[in-house]
Amino acid sequence: MTMLGNFDFDVIRRALPYLFFEGMRFTLTLTALAAFGGLVFGTMIALMRLSSYKWLGRIAGFYVDFIRSLPLVLVIFWFYFLVPYIGQWLTGASRPITVGAFASSLITFIAFEAAYFSEIMRAGIQSISKGQPAAASALGLTYAQSMRYVVLPQAFRNMLPVLLTQTIVLFQDTSLVYVLSIPDFLGAASKVAQRDGRLVEMYLFAALVYFVISCVASFGVRRLQSRIAIVR
Amino acid sequence: MNYNWNWHIFLEPNPMGTGTYLDMLLAGLVVTVKVSVLAWIIALVSGTVIGVLRTLPSRTASWIGFCWVEFFRNMPLLVQLFLWFFVLPELLPKSAGLWMKQLPNAPFWTAAVGVGLFMSARVAVQLQAGIGSLPRGQKQASTALGLTTVQTYRYVLLPMAFRIILPPLTSEFLNTIKNSAVAITIGLIELTGQARSMQEFSFQVFEAFTAATVLYLLLNFVVVTAMRFLERYVAIPGYITGK
Numbered sequence: 189m190t191m192l193g194n195f196d197f198d199v200i201r202r203a204l205p206y207l208f209f210e211g212m213r214f215t216l217t218l219t220a221l222a223a224f225g226g227l228v229f230g231t232m233i234a235l236m237r238l239s240s241y242k243w244l245g246r247i248a249g250f251y252v253d254f255i256r257s258l259p260l261v262l263v264i265f266w267f268y269f270l271v272p273y274i275g276q277w278l279t280g281a282s283r284p285i286t287v288g289a290f291a292s293s294l295i296t297f298i299a300f301e302a303a304y305f306s307e308i309m310r311a312g313i314q315s316i317s318k319g320q321p322a323a324a325s326a327l328g329l330t331y332a333q334s335m336r337y338v339v340l341p342q343a344f345r346n347m348l349p350v351l352l353t354q355t356i357v358l359f360q361d362t363s364l365v366y367v368l369s370i371p372d373f374l375g376a377a378s379k380v381a382q383r384d385g386r387l388v389e390m391y392l393f394a395a396l397v398y399f400v401i402s403c404v405a406s407f408g409v410r411r412l413q414s415r416i417a418i419v420r
Numbered sequence: 421m422n423y424n425w426n427w428h429i430f431l432e433p434n435p436m437g438t439g440t441y442l443d444m445l446l447a448g449l450v451v452t453v454k455v456s457v458l459a460w461i462i463a464l465v466s467g468t469v470i471g472v473l474r475t476l477p478s479r480t481a482s483w484i485g486f487c488w489v490e491f492f493r494n495m496p497l498l499v500q501l502f503l504w505f506f507v508l509p510e511l512l513p514k515s516a517g518l519w520m521k522q523l524p525n526a527p528f529w530t531a532a533v534g535v536g537l538f539m540s541a542r543v544a545v546q547l548q549a550g551i552g553s554l555p556r557g558q559k560q561a562s563t564a565l566g567l568t569t570v571q572t573y574r575y576v577l578l579p580m581a582f583r584i585i586l587p588p589l590t591s592e593f594l595n596t597i598k599n600s601a602v603a604i605t606i607g608l609i610e611l612t613g614q615a616r617s618m619q620e621f622s623f624q625v626f627e628a629f630t631a632a633t634v635l636y637l638l639l640n641f642v643v644v645t646a647m648r649f650l651e652r653y654v655a656i657p658g659y660i661t662g663k
Contacts, residue, residue: 257598258633361496391499394502
């Protein structure tokens with residue numbers, strides 16, 4: 189071990205406020221909002237796929253298959269360049285609008301994750317027995333009511349561990365905003381690493397932080413899974 | 421939209437002097453295919469070893485398998501590539517580190533190994549589930565017939581388990597292709613990378629990314645079709661998906 193002798197812990201210590209208050213805050217905010225948005229839109233896509241209108245299902249299916257066959261890096265680039273034009277089209281501005289780094293990556297991740305969350309929610313909805321919506325409509329509930337009060341709560345509960353696992357994957361995937369030079373946690377670590385010429389310390393530390401957070405989170409999911417398992 | 425579309429851009433010569441822009445993208449596609457296939461071989465071989473370790477009765481073996489999977493599953497792929505590319509050469513003895521840094525095509529080999537090991541954890545988990553789904557009697561019958569552990573896995577358990585997990589393995593292979601795009605961050609100019617440089621040279625953002633998108637879709641289609649043929653070819657009559 190040639191390097192560990194001059195391993196500089198002080199570089200990490202000095203960078204801590206920047207890494208966590210700037211970098212990790214960006215990463216966690218992006219993860220939370222993208223997971224929420226992905227779940228909302230994903231549920232809508234899942235309902236479209238299962239709807240009795242064939243054409244709605246076909247559109248949703250096409251979207252999911254399309255997004256899922258592209259690398260996330262390519263999708264990040266797509267949206268980074270596309271969002272200003274969509275904004276221009278929506279607002280009727282005369283030129284492509286400027287979109288901040290955070291907004292751009294949030295839109296990208298919501299659009300991307302919606303495809304993955306929709307497959308989870310679809311499985312969740314399909315796992316509910318046919319009698320449930322049938323009983324709901326026998327009670328006079330409308331389609332919206334039966335989804336809102338009967339089917340979706342159960343589907344969500346059944347799929348919670350899988351949804352959380354997907355959120356851990358999302359947490360790791362947000363590091364890819366690095367390609368847009370956005371200072372998320374990894375981006376911040378990389379900035380310090382390059383400024384101080386301390387790649388070894390910073391990247392090892394970043395790896396350790398991601399590892400610990402993901403490990404603790406997936407351990408929590410496993411605990412939750414055994415606790416909320418419904419006895420049938 | 422006041423964007424100047426120019427679909428003829430693909431036939432115009434690229435500034436690298438290597439033919440047209442289309443040639444540039446196709447060169448990127450070749451790199452993507454090469455890196456993905458190599459990574460997939462690494463993932464299959466090491467994933468199989470680890471998956472088997474996790475199903476052995478030995479405590480040590482399953483502990484090694486557990487650590488391997490947790491290590492490669494709980495870090496973003498991008499961070500893992502950085503570790504192999506920037507950190508590992510510094511931690512090795514001087515001569516070995518120098519050799520790694522001076523390797524011709526270092527991003528290519530790093531990407532193949534990095535993505536391969538990242539995917540090996542997923543292959544291992546799939547294989548473990550596949551072996552676990554086999555009836556207990558299979559293993560017991562092999563033991564009763566006098567097969568050693570190696571023979572049991574080689575002739576009884578693995579051939580069945582791999583057939584069972586073929587569909588999820590197909591999507592893991594597709595994931596490998598998609599994940600190879602992350603290697604753009606360590607300077608590998610694969611398909612996404614070529615689309616990005618085409619965009620920088622020509623300013624035709626959307627044409628470049630559309631072409632890359634179409635090529636990825638085609639690649640997906642080819643893999644899915646090939647795997648479907650393979651599934652049909654190896655199916656056992658009278659078994660699960662057999663004829």
